[in-house]
Structures are given as C-alpha cells and as structure tokens.
Amino acid sequence: MKKIINDPNQTVFDMLEGFTTAYPNRVKQLEGTSVIARKDAPVANKVAIVSGGGSGHEPAHAGYIGKGMLDAAVAGEMFTSPTPDQVLEAIKATDSGNGVFLIIKNYSGDVMNFEMAMEMAEAEGIQVEKVIVNDDVAVEDSEFTTGRLGIAGTIFVHKIAGAMAEAGASLQEVKDMAERVVNHVRSMGMALSSCTVPAVGKPSFELADNEMEIGIGIHGEAGIHRKPVGTADEIAEELTEKIITDLPYKEGNEVAVMVNGLGATPEMELFIVNGKVQKILHEKGIIVYRTFVGNFMTSLEMAGCSVTLLKLDSELKKCLDAPSDAIAFRV
C-alpha cells in the first residue's frame, strides 16, 4: 500500500483538519465531531441541507458545502456510514428553525443511521425531511444494500436541493424538488483498478491486468460483469446505453451530463469518454444543456469513471444554474 498518509487509522481525522485549515473562511468543523459545516451555519430563514456518508469519496461530501449547496457534511470512517449521533450534530448545528433536509445515498448503513438521527432530531422538536438517492442502474440489490445504490447523481441532488433552499423554498418544496431529481437521474460506473482502505492495507478487490468491471459501485460492489478492457468509446457506449434505456431518456429531452472520475483516472480520459457520450446523445436527439467533467464522487485511488444523466425541465435548469460557492462544484 503506497499512500501519502500518517496513521492509517487517523486518515479521516487528518483529512478533516486539512480541509478546514484549507478553507477557514468558508467552513468550520463542529468541535469533537466529524461534521464540517458552513462557516455561517446556521443560516437564518433557510432550510438547511445536510449530506454525508463514508469517507474516501472526496470531494464528496465536504467539498459541496457552500452557499447554494450543502450546509453541512458528515464524514464517516473510510467507506463506513457516519453514526446517528454525528448526523444529529449536523442537524442541530444547521437548523435555523426552518427545518433540515437530509440527502442520503442508498446504502443500508447510511439509510439506517440517517433515519435514526432524523428520529432523534424530531424528538428534539426539529423538522427533518429526507431523500434517498439511488441513481446507479447497474444492479438491483448489491452487497449489504437493498435496491439500487446512490452514486455520482447525488451531486445533482445536492445542487438542486441547495438552490431551492437558498431561494427560500419550504422544507416540503425542497423535498419535492429533490425527489424530482432522484426520479430523473441515472448513473453507471466502471473500474480499471481497485482501491485500498488505509486501515485494511490491501485492495478491496482484484482485477486482472487486462480486465475491467462494468457497473461497479463506489465501494467496489460487484457490478454487471468483468471483461477485457475496452476502448473509451465502447465503455462510454455500454454505460450510456444502459442509462438511456433505463429512465428512458428520449429524443427531445434536455439533460445535464456528468462524467465522473473515480479518483485515479487522468482528466484526459474523462474528456475522451465525454466526447463519445456527447456523440451518442446527439445521435439520439437528446439535447445536452450542461456538462460536468471531473472527480465529483470518488473511490479513493480507484481508476475508472461513471456517467450520469439528469433529465431537466425549466425549474431544474434554474436550480442547476443558480450560483453556488461550493469549492468542488463550478456552474
């Protein structure tokens, strides 16, 4: 295992410190917690947006904190759900009396712990609502999780729920729009290589020298199949076709596209994949409104990528285009 770390059991702690010291005017770490919040939290007269999950997916989730996106992000241990008490801290620190909206990726642990925190917060008189993101079209039930997984499409939920909240929407209105995103977003990923959780010290899984896995999850959950590494065009086609037929996305639909790197993929390769994705969409008469290429939801040093499509309407476009000063999401 070659990593730039100190104590393998302290990587999340060290990372959070390095994050808050990088952006001291934007964010704060809640004392004694693994919660990062907007420096100015709680923000008055606004629904607060809270997300989070296991660490190892940076810039998710703290990178999306900022005006127009998240009010707080809860960091679990590596690839491990944050505990309910940590989520509760985030809820309490961000609620300004207008309620808190939780964005949860569909992993059994995350769902359970966020929902438990939600109950604890409600018991303290805080209004809380939630959405569960399950954009991964690859497999229906994966290891430890019932239903589809939540992956990079979550970033669009952050952005659009965040824009609604910033514009003064009610908790119910934020929830309705977040659900609209979940209903209209689909993703699928693939990997060329595995990754190593520092405290474990060995790769999560193994791929042969000429093998790739299609449909892999962001923790290395088994995908659809393994096969010899294809060309970028073949990879883009397999991912995009499965996504398009799933919703389905149709001729005349307007979409936002995200080509996401899993951590160790050169940006060059992401752009090569994007070139083919754009061609496929163009051929099908699906109109691309905006494109996002980069590392948005990673799996440590996994090499690979995912493709996400979000079907847009005029309200979703307005939210997508709304200003945000989150470090990791440029509109």
Place this chain on the structure above:
Amino acid sequence: MKKIINDPNQTVFDMLEGFTTAYPNRVKQLEGTSVIARKDAPVANKVAIVSGGGSGHEPAHAGYIGKGMLDAAVAGEMFTSPTPDQVLEAIKATDSGNGVFLIIKNYSGDVMNFEMAMEMAEAEGIQVEKVIVNDDVAVEDSEFTTGRLGIAGTIFVHKIAGAMAEAGASLQEVKDMAERVVNHVRSMGMALSSCTVPAVGKPSFELADNEMEIGIGIHGEAGIHRKPVGTADEIAEELTEKIITDLPYKEGNEVAVMVNGLGATPEMELFIVNGKVQKILHEKGIIVYRTFVGNFMTSLEMAGCSVTLLKLDSELKKCLDAPSDAIAFRV
C-alpha cells in the same frame, strides 16, 4: 497499460474534442489546430494571455481558459512541446490589437517553440511578450532543460496575469506583474508512482514498491533522491522546508498555498498534506492568505503531489482574488 482511451496515438485529439463538447458555450477549438480559445476570442481592448505545453497535465492548460485567466491554450502531444505554428495560431486568434502575453514553463522545447512563434508573430506585426516560469526548487538543471523547471506555480501566473489583462493593464504591465509572480513563487513535488504515455505503452520510470521520489518533475524528471515512502507529515515537511528556505519566505510574509495532486492521488491525501503544510507555516509565522487543494497540474496517472508557495503583496492579492470563470480554478 490500463487506460480509458481509443487509439493511443489519438488521445490528444480525442481529449480536445471531449473538452470542447463539454463546454461549447465557453470555448472553441481553432479549426485544424490543437488550440483551444475562449469562445469570444479575440476579446476587444484586452491583452490576450496564451499558455500551453505538452498534454498529460490536465486540467492544464485548457482548464484555465476563461474570463480573468487564459484566452487560449495550446496543446502539444503527450509530454511534448506544441509546435511554433500552433502557438502562432493561438497568438493570431486572440490578439485584439493590444498584444499577446505568453506564459511558458521552463522546458527547453517549450521555450524554443514559444519564442519561435513569438518571432513569427512579431514579423506579422503583433506585439508579443513572455514570461518563463521556473518555480521548481528541486534541481537546477534537469534532463533536457537548463535551469529550474516550471511546474504547478504556473497556475498562479495564469491567474494573476489573467486578472491584470482583464482589468485593462498594458502588455508591459502584465509582463511586470507576471515576473513578480515568478520571482515570488516556489514549488516542489514528489511521486509514489510513475505514469505511462499511451503511445509508449510502458511506464516512464520505475519506483520500487516501498519507494518514493522527492523533487520529481511533472514528466518524471529525476528529482533529489529516492527513499522509502515517508509519512504525509514527513513528505510535507521535506517539500515545504526546501521551498521556504529557497526564496526565502519569512515570518510575517503572506502567502498563497497550493497543494497539487499529480493525477492519481486521492483528494483525501492532498488534504492530509495540507494539514501539515499549514502547521509548518503557522509555526514559522508565515501567514496563509488563501489555500488551493486539488489537481491543478498533473502528470497523467502519476501518484504524488507538489506544494507551491506564492509570496503576496496587496496587488498580487487583488489579482488572485479577482473573479475568473475558468473551469479548473475557483477563487
């Protein structure tokens, strides 16, 4: 070699297509060239800023195109200087009569080809000035290059020259400020692993399983020494101490910090390095004005990082903080 590409000899072509189709409202590719320019180039009443170099360093250089940064970026082949005629195309396409400023990283090929293009442009009556960036403190003369190499500090030159140009400065004023950045910026990098140029098909160099290289260049140029992989704190200390003593940066100085990933390094590790860099600076009484953490100047899928410090004054701060809409640089 595991990569998400099509023809290994067409990676730059495919990447440029994927880049321009991702951001069709921001950029355009000059027909028949490997030059990407601002969509609205040439921008009237403004000095144009042009940079570029070999490909494989994404988001450098096209990611820095935008209002307040670059007007055009010239992409060479992988790790290979762009040819003079390509640079000339960029100059001609961006000049609005106010002159063109070239930002060149100190590599013999880049310097030679950009200077040749400069002479060709001047022969056509276009005013051109240049700066040569040589921020890498690791080695004095490296393979193929006399003097110090230009690495991630170049991004600060893009930003500050771009801000000057956007604010209406003359060609000479842009040049003076760019030289001030070069005089005040220092960087050093390290690698845990090598990278593979697609058309070559094998790693540029080899590092043993428990070995890192300190002072490596962004094309794998030999650094100061190889040794067993240290902790993040040790790595941060070795890089930062050498940088600080070089200028030197002194107690009371204000600096911008950049912790840059070389392509395959998880963002988590960059933040861990940043945590220690901030502590070292704090202990020395060096004041951090702003911090940038991410992949700014990469070497394909090399694992490793670099640290950059820029000593600031009030004018440099103003330029650093000026708005920019470049995709890869958020202020």
